[in-house]
Amino acid sequence: MKDVVIVGGGIAGLAAAWRLRHRDVVLLEAQGRVGGRIRSERRGPYWLNWGGHVFAGGNSATGWLLGDTGIDSTKVPGSLAGLAMNGRLLLKGRVESYPFRIPMSWPSRLAMLKTGAKVGLAVARYARIVKPRPGEDEAARQQRVYDFMNDRSFADFIGELPEDAEALFKPTVTRSAADIDQISAGAGVGYFSLVWNIGGGLSQSILGGPSTLTEGIAAALSGRVELGSAVDEIVQKPRSVVIRYRQGGAEKQIEARYAVLATPATVSHRVAVDLEPEVREALSKVVYGPYVSAAFLSDETGRQGWDDAYAIATPKQSFNIALNMSNIVRAREAERRPGSSIMTFSPGSLARGLLDLDDDGIRKTYLADLDNVLPGFADNVVEAEVQRWPTGAPYCFPGRAKLQQALTRRGGRVFLAGDYLGTLYTETAIQTGLSAAQEVQSLLATERQSLPAI
Numbered sequence: 001m002k003d004v005v006i007v008g009g010g011i012a013g014l015a016a017a018w019r020l021r022h023r024d025v026v027l028l029e030a031q032g033r034v035g036g037r038i039r040s041e042r043r044g045p046y047w048l049n050w051g052g053h054v055f056a057g058g059n060s061a062t063g064w065l066l067g068d069t070g071i072d073s074t075k076v077p078g079s080l081a082g083l084a085m086n087g088r089l090l091l092k093g094r095v096e097s098y099p100f101r102i103p104m105s106w107p108s109r110l111a112m113l114k115t116g117a118k119v120g121l122a123v124a125r126y127a128r129i130v131k132p133r134p135g136e137d138e139a140a141r142q143q144r145v146y147d148f149m150n151d152r153s154f155a156d157f158i159g160e161l162p163e164d165a166e167a168l169f170k171p172t173v174t175r176s177a178a179d180i181d182q183i184s185a186g187a188g189v190g191y192f193s194l195v196w197n198i199g200g201g202l203s204q205s206i207l208g209g210p211s212t213l214t215e216g217i218a219a220a221l222s223g224r225v226e227l228g229s230a231v232d233e234i235v236q237k238p239r240s241v242v243i244r245y246r247q248g249g250a251e252k253q254i255e256a257r258y259a260v261l262a263t264p265a266t267v268s269h270r271v272a273v274d275l276e277p278e279v280r281e282a283l284s285k286v287v288y289g290p291y292v293s294a295a296f297l298s299d300e301t302g303r304q305g306w307d308d309a310y311a312i313a314t315p316k317q318s319f320n321i322a323l324n325m326s327n328i329v330r331a332r333e334a335e336r337r338p339g340s341s342i343m344t345f346s347p348g349s350l351a352r353g354l355l356d357l358d359d360d361g362i363r364k365t366y367l368a369d370l371d372n373v374l375p376g377f378a379d380n381v382v383e384a385e386v387q388r389w390p391t392g393a394p395y396c397f398p399g400r401a402k403l404q405q406a407l408t409r410r411g412g413r414v415f416l417a418g419d420y421l422g423t424l425y426t427e428t429a430i431q432t433g434l435s436a437a438q439e440v441q442s443l444l445a446t447e448r449q450s451l452p453a454i
C-alpha cells in the first residue's frame, strides 16, 4: 500500500507531491503532460505561454515553493497597466489619467471618474480585509475575503455606465472568467486591488516560463508521476483509500493510506463519491468560467513600441488583454534580440464567443485584432497556437462565501486541494496543496508512532 496518492498534476497536486516526496507517493495525471492550467514552452530565449503567468512572491506559499525547488523568478518588469482603446495605446502614466488621454465622450469621462472614485474607496476597504490579522489562521482570513461584498454583483455595485466607461472597467474584472453581472462586487473590487497594488499580489514571473516550475517538480519526482492516468473513483475504507483509474485503455486500482485530490471541483465532485454529503454538494456549486488564449512568436528586428510593456488591457477586442512574455527577456538583454512572444487572453463571454470557431478561425480573429493593438506585429508572426480552457477559472459569485466552510472541512482520508478553495489562483492552489500534504505528513507520522513494536 502507498502512503499517499495524489490525483491531478496541476500546480496544486505537484506542490503536494513535492512536499511529500520523501514518502511512498504516486501522482496520477489524466493528461499527457503535467501543469494543468499552467502551460508554457520554450523557444530560444523566449517562451510561449497559454496559462497562468504571474505568481505570488516574497512571503507566500509560491515564494516558499520557488525557493525550495530552486526555480528562478523575477518581478515582472515594465508596465502592467497598459491600455489600448479607441485607437490610442497608453503604456505610461497613472491609470487615473487614462480617461482624459483616451478619446471618449465627456459623459463617459465623468462616469469613469465617479465610478473610479467609488471603486477606489472599495479597494482601500478590501486592502484592510485581505491583510492577515495577528494570531488568525489562513482559513479565517480567506473566509473574510469571500464574505466581503458577497451579496451582490459587481454590475449592481457600479450601476449603469455609458459604453466607453463600462468598456474601461470590464477587462480588469472579467479576467476572473466571470462577466461583471456574474462576479460578486467584492471579488470585482479584489481584482482592481490585484491590478493596482500589483506589488502585493501576483507580480512574479518564472524565468524560462511557468512550466519550468511544474516540469521541474515532475522531473524531481522521477518515476512517481503517471501520465495518461484518469481517475474515475475514490472510495474510502476505514484504514485506506482505493483509487480506480484508467491508463492506456486498462482499468487499474491502487490503494493508499491517504489521497490528495487536486483536480478541479467539477472532477473532485464526480470521483470522490463518499465525501460528506455537504462537502460534495459544495463542490457541485463551485462555478467556472471559460478562457481561450493563444501564444504568438514573431521574428521582427529592432525596438518595438510594446517592448517595455508587460500587460496591455484591450477593451472592445476579441481578447481583453495582450501580454508581452518577451519583456522579461528584454529587461535582461544588452542588445535587443529579434522577435517577441505575445499571449492573448479571452475570458468569460469573450471566450464563449470564440469557442464556436475552429483554431484557425480564432487565430485569424486574434491576428486581426492584434494589428489594432500592436501595429505591425501580426506581419511578423512565425508561430501561433490556440488553447481552449473550458474550466478556465473558478469565480466568486454572489453567495459563494457560504460554500467555504464545507469545502474546507476536514475528515476522512481524502484531502482537497486546488485553486477553487480560495481567491488567489496559483497561490491558493500551491497553498492548499502544501497544507493538504502537511496534514497527510502529520497523520502518517502519528500512524507510524502508534504502530505496535515488533
Ligand SMILES: Cc1cc2nc3c(=O)[nH]c(=O)nc-3n(C[C@H](O)[C@H](O)[C@H](O)COP(=O)(O)OP(=O)(O)OC[C@H]3O[C@@H](n4cnc5c(N)ncnc54)[C@H](O)[C@@H]3O)c2cc1C
Pocket (backbone or CB within 6 Å): 007, 008, 009, 010, 011, 012, 013, 028, 029, 030, 031, 034, 035, 036, 037, 038, 050, 051, 052, 053, 054, 055, 056, 202, 229, 230, 231, 232, 262, 263, 264, 267, 271, 291, 292, 293, 345, 389, 392, 393, 417, 418, 419, 420, 424, 425, 426, 427, 429
Ligand atoms: C489563460 C489562463 C491565465 C491564467 N493566469 C493566471 C495568472 O497569471 N496568475 C495566476 O495565479 N493564475 C492564473 N491562472 C489560473 C491558474 O492557472 C490556476 O489557478 C492554477 O494553475 C490551478 O491549478 P490547480 O492545480 O488547482 O488546477 P489545474 O491546473 O486545473 O490542475 C488539475 C489537474 O488535474 C488533472 N485532472 C483532471 N481530471 C483528472 C482525473 N480524473 N484524473 C487525474 N487527473 C485529472 C488535470 O489534467 C490537471 O492537470 C490562469 C489560468 C488560465 C487558464
